[in-house]
Amino acid sequence: MFGTSSKIKVEINGNEIELPEGSVLEDAIRLSNAPYRKGTAIGIFIERAGEEVADVSRYTVRTSKGEFRIELQDTPSPSRKIWMSHYAEYSNMPVRWISRDAVAFGSFASEIVPVRGNADHKRFELMFAGGLDPANTHLILVKDKHSAEYGAPEEGTFAKVISGKHVLPDLTKNDRILDIEPVTESAEAGEHICTTDLSTRLENGSRIFTYLEIEIDAEAPEGAEHLFAVTRDGTFHIDAVSSSYISDNRFQGELVTYENFESRSAGSVFVRTVGYGAGKLFIATDDRTSTIMHSVVGHVVRGLELAKMAQEGQKIMVESVPHPIMLLGMSYEEAEKEMELVGVEVVREGYMGDDGFIVTQDPATTIGILKEARVTLKGVDPEHLVRVKLYNDLVPKTLEFFRHATGMQYKPVGALAVLMTYDNTYIFKAVEKEADKYKEILPENTPGVKVAAGEIGVTNQAAKRAGMVGVKLEDNDLFGPTGEKFASTNIIGRVIETEKLRNFKDDDIMYIIESSTEDL
Template sequence: MRILDKDTIILNVNGESVELKSGSTIADALEHTDSPHNPGTSVGILKVSEEYRKEEVTSYRIITSKGEVEIELNDLEKYSVQTWVQLFKKFEGKRVRWLSRDAVAFGSVSADISIEREPASFDKFDVLFGAGGYDTDNTHLIICRQKHTGEYGQPRDGAFGRVVSGKNILMGLDKGDEIIEIKPVIKWEHAGNSIFTSDLTTRLEHDDQVFSFIGVEMSPNAPYGVKHFFTLVKNGIFKVDATASAYICDRRLQGEKCRYENFEPRIQGSVSVRTAGYGTGKVFISRTDMPATIMHSVIGHVKEGIELVKMARPGHRLTVLTVPDQIMLSGMSLHEARESLLESGVKIIVEGYESDDAVVVEQRPETTIDILGGSEVIVKTIPSSNLVKIRLYDDLAPKSIDYFRSSVGLKFNRVGTMKADMIYDTTYIFDPEKDLKIHKEIFPENTPSKIIHSGDIGITNQASKRMGTIGIKIEDDDLFGPTGEKFANTNIIGKVLEPHKLKNLKEGDFMYIVEMPDMGEDDVSGK
């Protein structure tokens, strides 16, 4: 064993062992390992206690082609347990050798074990060795699916462990499945103190374990739920709004409807979206195993960084990486869209304008999972000069803007769609993509008192029967708002930056809009 000098520390950063100078900070460790981390998000540090260092690992994650199963050793003094500690890496790459209603076996490897040639009783989820044909050079890892009696050429000391997590994965294993990797698990909640901080100047100590992100593998069974999650973490951040012993939760999309698609148990690390009842649209990550429910559609699983999920507290933010990345072509130039799909092998089919200044405004299928499943995507394109730029006043009319973004498709896409329903004089009334009037409240906010400016976007608030109507003025007006209502019934939510582009719009035409950042230089009060 190498002896370190006092100026050197060894750390584990997102599973990678690194050697740094004493006094190094979180920032140093992340830079040295090129670890994913978004500004303002929290990093978890597990400080392993001296007492724990003297103990042996008691749990292992068995990563299979179907998912993860965690086992816990039952007696560290057992010969079979000590054999497992010596041999577990040899089972990596081993496939299911046989399976039955009672058990599944991976193998085989050579093991120095003393075996029984008699039947024995086993409990559901027991883990043991079994020598096929009583030949210890043909030793299998056997995991029990139910309580039963069997004769496997098992060691005299019986089962050495028990499945504690991923039980549904065990039940779904089949011929052809294999063990990809086996990892010892440090139970951070028992191992020592943990620190959860966004201060990257925090100094690290020898043997610290550092976690900077969570990696989520999205489910192919929930295309719309996955799109919902992509929207939530579009900036690479999961915001921890609430925690409980069983989950952490991000509420930013609460109120947004999402299809129920995938009924499966919510094991530790499962990502799910609530699809009905109070809290519809909220996204959860499970800290413990929970049963399936018709209220929560499972949309993915945390494959890296579950420690951050366990450490997280309300108010913190977590860096998130997803597999696959989202395919969102709207708002890209046609050239950019084609370039972005080169590595994926997805074929792009163009409907519409194809010159150098073409920009994508729609894609079919709309979800990443469906695009990857079908290996092609159809895009609708228009000249970039026809794309209408808008700026929204989030600080002045947040509720109205939430309604607007949801109605025109900007909540989940880069480009929104508005259909011209009625045009008269200098007023343009639009039929939004989705009618959300019965789902969203539109209280008066940012109502004008003196003048409406050219380009102002307004929504009729609930003081009027025409609540939810969206309108735009292309000339100044001191009498009526953009929807033709009096000022008290009108919420000003933003402005069209190039109102002259609306002059060629006819009733029934679609207008495609894209948001521009608020630069803060405009008078947006309407007062």
């Protein structure tokens, strides 16, 4: 119990709360019910005297449907100058018209010089347009890629929406801009710490950051899935820190599709797509220029201060908007309930029973599913889904190969094709990719005196058939599950439901799902 009635005020994730003097970090989290994941680092900033400095390149636009943030183009232009001089005058401005491709606010007089003719417009661009009358200028937000004549000036667009993009489709003729403010950054002197110690004592005025919220960019559906896979455990690992970014390197070596070329302003989340370091996931903590090697997949919309405080070796909690849609491993019944909540129609394919386990979804990406508001799911008889226990601590490198080969690196359900069966032995080959061509399989956790029934073996590089996967239904003290000598066999885990293997014959597909427990 606290021995005083004195109170302190702290801010946690932007929300101010009052605590008894002497409170610690755990008290603030519990009282505020703030998002927190055990073991993650939390940022604390203790303010001192100072000032706020406006960043004249980014602005927050608050509308009656929510707020979004824009970033001005680096290139000077008349439109950019007009915005910087008059942005405050666009407060309380209504939607004038709206279409499938754009929304216009206005009207107002400006000094733009309209140009005749159609022009190509990209998603989330911002421009002034007055038809042929500058006295009737509108502020136009592009919702979708299209070509049209708006009477925009020669320079065209002057800014781009960088976060809050989900607000644009929700705008109607009854909405309006409420106000516009330049983004400000604290320049005050002060002390900041990033800690996992929940007993850290808090001072009056402390600002606490427990997590990052990342808004996914609709232009990067494949990159978003990479982000979801890297942060599947709800955390971003700080494997490297520089003056302008932090990076999570757990998926280094993965090949990711390049999709979205845009400036990597502070808060941008991007992935390297080529060269050494491909697959690394980055969060920009300071402005960086665009490159053709890094594809932007999202933007931090809450908690960027935590990313700036984080230290190498720590991990921080992350949440994404939208949440990832991964239905593999669920039953039809479970998936349909979940999709009903987000207004997505489900189409069944394959095994049709309510208990069918889902092994594929089409579209495969979250962005694709939400865009179409429809997903086709393929289910299989539960007897064709096999649960396995993987030895993560014993064979990390071999499991890296195995997860690539089965597709489990990105999905909870993997697939193996039955190559042959003989004498209670089952030999499988990869369905997703021939990962042995670019993933090493060095000897790791090779058997001692025998291999137990149900253990999963992978042939290592000591033998010609490296990459083969096998399981035996009986103990064996001579050969591994793939028929190789013990020295050529890496034991990576075991099948929990060995009786299900008898359901498979040559050329069948066996679907597997990892279990953290053996008592199923």
